[in-house]
Amino acid sequence: MSTESHILVVDDDPDIAKAARLLLERHGMRVSTAASPEEAWVLLAGEPVDVILLDLNFARGRTTGEEGFAMLDRLIAGDARAVVIVVTGHSGIAVAVRAMRSGATDFVIKPWNNERLLTTVERGLALRRAKLETAATPRVPDGILLGESPGIGRARDLIARVAPTAAPILVHGTAGTGKTLIARLIHQASAHAHLPLVTLDAEAADAAVIATQTAAAAGGMLVIDHIDRLPRAFHGVLLAALDGIRVVATTRLDRAGLRAAIGEDLLDRVGTIEIALPPLVDRTGDALLLARHFLALFAYRHGKPNRPLGDDAAHAIATERWPDNVRGLRQTMERAVLLGNGEAYAIADFRLSPDMAELQSLAPDLSLARNEETLITAALERHAFNVSRAAAQLGLTRAALYRRMARYGL
Numbered sequence: 001m002s003t004e005s006h007i008l009v010v011d012d013d014p015d016i017a018k019a020a021r022l023l024l025e026r027h028g029m030r031v032s033t034a035a036s037p038e039e040a041w042v043l044l045a046g047e048p049v050d051v052i053l054l055d056l057n058f059a060r061g062r063t064t065g066e067e068g069f070a071m072l073d074r075l076i077a078g079d080a081r082a083v084v085i086v087v088t089g090h091s092g093i094a095v096a097v098r099a100m101r102s103g104a105t106d107f108v109i110k111p112w113n114n115e116r117l118l119t120t121v122e123r124g125l126a127l128r129r130a131k132l133e134t135a136a137t138p139r140v141p142d143g144i145l146l147g148e149s150p151g152i153g154r155a156r157d158l159i160a161r162v163a164p165t166a167a168p169i170l171v172h173g174t175a176g177t178g179k180t181l182i183a184r185l186i187h188q189a190s191a192h193a194h195l196p197l198v199t200l201d202a203e204a205a206d207a208a209v210i211a212t213q214t215a216a217a218a219g220g221m222l223v224i225d226h227i228d229r230l231p232r233a234f235h236g237v238l239l240a241a242l243d244g245i246r247v248v249a250t251t252r253l254d255r256a257g258l259r260a261a262i263g264e265d266l267l268d269r270v271g272t273i274e275i276a277l278p279p280l281v282d283r284t285g286d287a288l289l290l291a292r293h294f295l296a297l298f299a300y301r302h303g304k305p306n307r308p309l310g311d312d313a314a315h316a317i318a319t320e321r322w323p324d325n326v327r328g329l330r331q332t333m334e335r336a337v338l339l340g341n342g343e344a345y346a347i348a349d350f351r352l353s354p355d356m357a358e359l360q361s362l363a364p365d366l367s368l369a370r371n372e373e374t375l376i377t378a379a380l381e382r383h384a385f386n387v388s389r390a391a392a393q394l395g396l397t398r399a400a401l402y403r404r405m406a407r408y409g410l
Contacts, residue, residue, distance in 0.1 A: 005029045005125050006048065010040045010071070011055040011087060016110065020053060023114050024121060037071040051124040054104075055087045056095055065095045069102060076103035081131040081303065083124045087112075131303040145178070145185060146293055147286040151278035155182065158275050163189035168247040168270045172254060173277030176327030179250040182275060183223045186248055195220035203229035207237050214241040224249040227270060228261035239266050280322040280329065288318045290326060294333035295345065304337050310344045316352045376404055 007029050009020045017033040024031050032049070034040035036058055043049075052075065056068030068086065075082045086099040086107045096107035105127060106120050145156055162169060163186045171179045187197045198217035200210065202224055214222060222242070224230075227249040230238060249270040251258050259267050280287055292309060299306040309317075322329050332350050340349035380390045391401040 005050050007031045007051050007053065007121060008040060008043060008049040009033045009053045010035075010037065011053070012036060012058045013055070016055075016087075020117070023118065027118060029121070037067060040071065050083065050128045051121055052082065052084045053087055053108075053121070054084050056099065065099070069099065072099060072102055072104060081128070083128045083131070085120055085124055127303075130305045133305065142297055143181065143184060145181065146290055147283055148289065149278070149283035149286050151276070151283060152286065155275050155277060158273065159185055159189060162186075162273050164191060166246055167272045168249070169273045169275060170258075170267075170271040171248060171250045171275045171277065172252070173250075174252055174279050174325060176325030177277040177279060178326050179277060180223075180225075182277065183221075183248045183250065187221045190221065190246070192220050192246065197221050197223065199223045199225055201225050202227050202238075205230055205234055205238070207234060210234060210238050210241050214245055217245055221246045221248060223247075224270065227251055227266075228253050228258050230262065235263060235266050239269055242269060280325045285318075287320065287322060287329060288314055290329055291317045291333055294330050295337060298334045298337040302337060307340070307342075308344045310346050313345050313347045313350060313352075316347050317350065320352055376401070380405075 005028070007020075007024050009017050009031060011017045011020075011033070012035050014035070017035070021031040021033055032043050034043055040052075054068055054071065054075075056065030058067045065088075072084055072086070075084055082103075084099075084104045086096050086104045087110060088096040088099075088107055089110050096104075096109075100107065105124055108117050108120055145152065145159070147153075159182065169186060171182050173179050184197065187193055196217060197220060198213050200213040200222060203226055205213075222245050224238075224247060228251045247270050251261075253261060255267075255271070255274065258271075280290075291314075295309065296306050298304070317329075324331075332352075335351075336345055336349040340346075342349075376390075376394065380387075387398055387401055387405075391398050394401065396404070
């Protein structure tokens with residue numbers, strides 16, 4: 001461990017502080033000790049610290065941890081990258097859990113196991129380095145319409161052309177394709193971006209809600225979410241209330257289905273310009289582009305290292321059908337950032353099968369045995385008939401895969 005690593009032990013028990021100092025110094029760390037929060041603040045004002053081991057109780061007989069919590073709150077408020085490990089007795093586990101909810105990174109129990117303490121501190125140092133590296137990288141923007149597929153290019157072009165106008169816009173797309181994002185981008189590019197953006201949930205709307213939301217959107221923009229779900233009894237009410245208001249309506253239906261749902265008059269009022277968002281499966285190449293963006297975004301947001309994407313994982317992401325579209329992809333990438341391990345992201349980090357696309361294309365009533373040849377062929381083609389790699393992905397030995405290849409004449 002580098003001697004540049006600086007640990008601060010804040011504990012009023014001199015024996016505890018000495019034991020921690022001797023252990024950590026033996027492993028190449030520089031250790032400072034403080035007997036109270038007041039003494040600790042003096043040390044912190046003088047030089048940076050990488051990890052803080054913080055006892056929660058300092059006054060004799062106190063077990064609530066309030067002194068430690070007060071210092072923890074100040075530490076996190078002053079530096080969101082601070083790494084604080086709380087130190088507690090056996091009876092204080094509930095207090096330690098509360099501290100972690102308040103921003104502590106981890107906890108150790110007194111009397112501690114030396115190996116456990118050392119591992120916890122080393123893990124804290126790694127986290128501190130990752131947070132500092134992330135802070136030094138440029139901020140990754142969110143809320144942008146990424147994609148190089150023709151459908152997304154058309155959507156960007158329409159937004160640029162019509163957002164500065166007062167024209168009502170209808171956004172079509174299946175769940176998770178980005179309809180809400182489009183509405184925000186239109187508002188941001190309009191002449192009234194400084195005025196309110198108000199959303200009306202059509203499914204939950206009644207006369208009072210319509211009156212309230214349209215009044216709030218006056219001068220700004222009203223987003224009518226799922227306009228096709230508006231109860232028929234309120235079609236006329238909404239139509240009358242939209243006078244003079246810029247509207248963006250969203251729907252999962254095509255124009256014909258929407259006409260049947262809301263009628264010609266309301267459709268004409270909200271559908272002057274239409275923007276159609278394709279499902280992610282039809283946006284060739286965009287899934288991988290978006291995945292890399294979301295991995296960088298959430299690594300930045302959560303203070304995690306921005307790891308590279310392994311080739312197999314990249315292929316699985318590119319060939320996945322993503323039934324939940326961009327929303328599902330985004331959530332999957334965030335989970336991978338938070339839970340993934342290793343130097344590079346692997347398929348396991350995304351809970352994707354390397355044969356996910358092939359599996360989803362199979363009819364649900366077909367058995368695995370009848371589709372074994374399809375899966376084996378797909379794996380072999382993916383790896384240019386490298387039997388070792390194909391066998392590894394299929395969970396087979398080379399010999400077992402060769403037997404199956406012979407069975408199917410592959």
